[in-house]
Amino acid sequence: MSMDILNDTVQENVAFNQSFASSSIFNSLLTAAFGLVLTLALYDYWRRNTRAYRLLKNMPTVKEYPVVGHGHIVLLRNNPEVLDIFVDLMREGGDTLRFSLAHINVVAISNPVDVEIFLSGQKHLEKSVEYRFFHPWFGDGLLVSKGHHWRHHRKMIAPTFHQSILKSFVPTFVQHSKAVCDRLFAKVGKDFDCHKYMSETTVNILLTTAMGVKTQPEMKTSAEYAQAVMDMCDIIHNRQVKMMYRMDALYRWTNMRQKDNKLMNIILGMTQKVVEERKSNFNADERAVIDKVAAVSGKKTIKEKKEGLRDDLDEIDENDVGEKKRLALLDAMMEMEKNPNITWTDKDIRDEVNTIMFEGHDTTAAGSSFALCMLGIHQDIQQRVVEEQEAIFGHDMQRDCTFADTLQMNYLERVICETLRLFPPVPLIARKAEEDVKLASAPYIVPKGTTVLISQFIIHRRASVYPDPDKFDPDRFLPERTAQRHYYSFIPFSAGPRSCVGRKFAMLQLKVLLSTIIRKYKVFSSRTDKDFRLQGDIILKLANGFQISLEPRAYA
């Protein structure tokens, strides 16, 4: 055979092999594509034919697509946009709205009569599946735990927020409030974002009260911790609402996961140091508050409980007698760890410290920052706050605030409530329906296993409950006006057995902090609340900053 013929034959073979290879790749791709489409079609068929989906089908909703359901709404959107869309949809949709993120069914409710079904009572205490993204951070801490573990921990932790403990914290609240006033002096006359100052302060307050840290916390560490918490919340929120981040197998390959690791090192590193230090210098007796308490009428408690107005915190404050040794949170947990009759481990301590350091600081930082902005915007309301402070402090406006003073700050308390109504630091909570639930407001059934979204942000702006709902009007919280509203129409701290365990701590701290700042400075704002760009990722914030400016008061 000549060389030419041989070359031709080889080339023909190569060409044949190439075309065979490319056609078999094409066939493989075609088969894979067909397989994928078939799998997705079967998945969608299954999704739409589950019992839960069929029960929910008639509930108001917006356009959904095959497979992803409503996942497209959040896919390429940032957090402020997601909140805007959710608020618009809820306002258009009325009391109830159904969503699905692929096969996960979500029902958002906003009528207080429906909210009461899920928050009161012992039935729906478990948090929805979306809280699982907190587990690497909080472990089995109060916010995310369930069943017996939660009940046991709640029972042991709630007394560490007893009124007598809180009273003993007031001088520390004052000390940190005065310290932030000093730091704020550098900002006088300038427009600045007050949130950073509030979050450093609330971290420090928690460290030196609930956590019993003796030395003055380092401002740099507190600021780094507070920033890491905010960034971590952003990541968790993304994981909760975006399908691609929900799947652990995909998430682990993303850049977000690497950032997550770094942030968790900062967050857990700080809390671990706190626990270790406290363990090394722990002396329970030195920190104990000895409380002599007299019994109050149990009848009142039972009557009010029937009306759904009370929780375990009120019962603890009112129903004990005798002399008690009370310890703040971390010290109490260390005593429990040593007590052979109580199941309480080192991990339990760490989980609760991580939970409370987060829940306790970012919420009050947002609450106090929003309050300062609102006082800056509404000068007439600020003036009324100052008049009340003058009535309490008389000629000595710079003296330290006491617990007794805070009991007289009724108008400031109304300002705080109205701030928490319009800008609830926790804008949304979610529960898992533990059984099929018939709603009270409409003939719909929420099937067992559904994620039930309860948005304080939406509920607090219901025009039927709060006329002219966007108006900042603290007098909505005059006792006679509050009495006319449904109890579950104002739930910044949630409500019922699983409500915020730090509610009284938060209100007391906010009063002391705002009273101290407002007696020292006049607060101004060059914006109105129409300029606020709200961002609702776990904790409500302003994407465009909590801008205010300050001027020292004449007597300061």
Ligand code: HEM
């Ligand atoms: C303005 C300040 C605060 C607001 C608006 C707030 C709001 C809330 C809300 C809405 C919940 C329920 C969360 C859910 O169901 O997902 C909650 C739970 C919780 N909060 Fe707060 N909170 C505040 C301050 C605090 C403080 C100061 C502490 C502790 C020092 C604290 C500790 C907790 C804990 C441990 C839970 C979980 C309770 C449980 O599940 O038994 N919070 N908070």
